[in-house]
Amino acid sequence: MRKLWMLFIISVVLLSVSGCQSVAEVENTPAVAAPLWTAGVDGQNKIVIVSDLHMGIDDRYAENVKNRSVFIEFLQRLGATPDVSELVIAGDFLDDWFLPLTYPPYKDSDAFFRQVIKNNQVVFDMLKNLMEKGIKLTYVPGNHDMLLESNILPEVLPGLVQARDARGLGAHVTGKRNEIVIEHGHRYDVFSAPDSVSNKDITGEVASILPPGYFYARIAASWILQGKPLIKKDYPEIYQAPDPKTNPDQYGAYLYYRIWSGEMNRITPFERFEDKVIDIQLNGYHGKYSISDIYPVQQNDGTICAPTLFKNYQRSWAKIQENNQVGVHTSFAESVAGALDGNYFYKQAKRQYLENPEFAVDVVVFGHTHGPVLEKVPGAEGKYYANSGTWIDSNPQHPAASTFVVITTTDTTDTVELYEYYTDGTVKLLK
Numbered sequence: 310m311r312k313l314w315m316l317f318i319i320s321v322v323l324l325s326v327s328g329c330q331s332v333a334e335v336e337n338t339p340a341v342a343a344p345l346w347t348a349g350v351d352g353q354n355k356i357v358i359v360s361d362l363h364m365g366i367d368d369r370y371a372e373n374v375k376n377r378s379v380f381i382e383f384l385q386r387l388g389a390t391p392d393v394s395e396l397v398i399a400g401d402f403l404d405d406w407f408l409p410l411t412y413p414p415y416k417d418s419d420a421f422f423r424q425v426i427k428n429n430q431v432v433f434d435m436l437k438n439l440m441e442k443g444i445k446l447t448y449v450p451g452n453h454d455m456l457l458e459s460n461i462l463p464e465v466l467p468g469l470v471q472a473r474d475a476r477g478l479g480a481h482v483t484g485k486r487n488e489i490v491i492e493h494g495h496r497y498d499v500f501s502a503p504d505s506v507s508n509k510d511i512t513g514e515v516a517s518i519l520p521p522g523y524f525y526a527r528i529a530a531s532w533i534l535q536g537k538p539l540i541k542k543d544y545p546e547i548y549q550a551p552d553p554k555t556n557p558d559q560y561g562a563y564l565y566y567r568i569w570s571g572e573m574n575r576i577t578p579f580e581r582f583e584d585k586v587i588d589i590q591l592n593g594y595h596g597k598y599s600i601s602d603i604y605p606v607q608q609n610d611g612t613i614c615a616p617t618l619f620k621n622y623q624r625s626w627a628k629i630q631e632n633n634q635v636g637v638h639t640s641f642a643e644s645v646a647g648a649l650d651g652n653y654f655y656k657q658a659k660r661q662y663l664e665n666p667e668f669a670v671d672v673v674v675f676g677h678t679h680g681p682v683l684e685k686v687p688g689a690e691g692k693y694y695a696n697s698g699t700w701i702d703s704n705p706q707h708p709a710a711s712t713f714v715v716i717t718t719t720d721t722t723d724t725v726e727l728y729e730y731y732t733d734g735t736v737k738l739l740k
Contacts, residue, residue: 484718
């Protein structure tokens with residue numbers, strides 16, 4: 310252990326000389342790592358799940374800067390915990406969404422993600438160290454890294470397992486009985502699910518998958534970096550909701566409008582409604598767009614539709630779910646209504662897996678929402694839904710600490726626990 314730690318210190322010094330990383334980030338990491346818990350006597354039977362690390366390309370506006378050193382310490386202690394068999398990173402590991410509108414447009418996603426890795430090289434060094442200790446490392450795609458191609462991470466993490474299915478998605482099946490399913494969760498999110506259906510009039514033959522949430526994230530990142538200015542906006546309003554029974558198509562479009570309206574009156578950047586400030590030159594897009602291009606409005610014929618991007622989005626949702634290999638489809642109206650509700654994903658975990666007779670699944674773990682959750686399914690002994698939370702510097706949903714899930718997998722019934730990891734290294738059982 311001491312030899313490995315000295316090698317790690319040397320690697321950090323070299324990185325700091327090259328400008329990639331500062332030694333100060335790991336100054337508080339103990340020379341001899343303490344295990345996260347006292348290991349049991351049943352061997353390597355624990356699977357640890359983290360998600361939503363959001364490692365960025367530039368520390369000036371990345372969401373994980375202060376907590377990077379905390380996560381490094383966590384990884385070192387994980388490696389000193391002998392009953393851990395696997396670490397799963399359940400999506401949003403790297404981030405190409407949280408970029409201000411002023412970020413220079415780029416065409417090469419692979420080059421972008423390689424630079425993200427370089428900016429967080431010390432994290433990858435520690436992950437590689439874990440793998441060398443015999444801990445299996447698995448990556449599942451999230452929405453903020455859906456454009457991360459499968460060839461990039463193995464360049465720095467040879468032997469990494471990647472759980473992928475439809476592009477930008479994956480579901481990892483693990484456990485002694487293959488009783489555990491781990492996804493990011495964005496597959497079921499109207500705003501974040503890969504969208505290979507909409508905007509083909511713009512992207513053409515390119516296999517584009519960027520969903521509405523990408524455009525929202527760019528706007529939100531700018532607002533946050535501007536200091537969250539409170540600016541009264543005068544966006545178009547729709548005053549009357551269509552009848553959900555007689556006109557479900559337009560009712561879904563109205564709900565989609567309501568989400569955009571609510572968020573754009575909360576997220577109020579300096580940029581104006583018509584300003585062409587969203588400059589995208591990747592994934593089939595080659596142009597500049599404004600908030601008005603994506604914002605649903607009432608058309609002259611009375612229908613509700615965004616004028617340029619994701620037009621009549623509600624009519625694409627069924628095909629999007631089909632392309633994304635969703636087993637049990639959800640209506641557009643229900644999906645939109647649940648997009649900002651953490652309980653929606655618990656319902657999806659039950660619908661897709663825990664209460665689906667086609668699967669023998671006992672535990673489902675999602676990330677995505679940033680809200681840590683652990684629920685026992687009522688009336689179903691040994692079945693659990695968990696959300697692993699996030700490791701970003703500031704999480705309004707759970708400001709106290711970063712969180713992770715631990716599953717003890719057995720031949721009969723699993724144990725699922727939700728933990729907090731504090732910046733001072735304190736580990737607490739949350740649930």
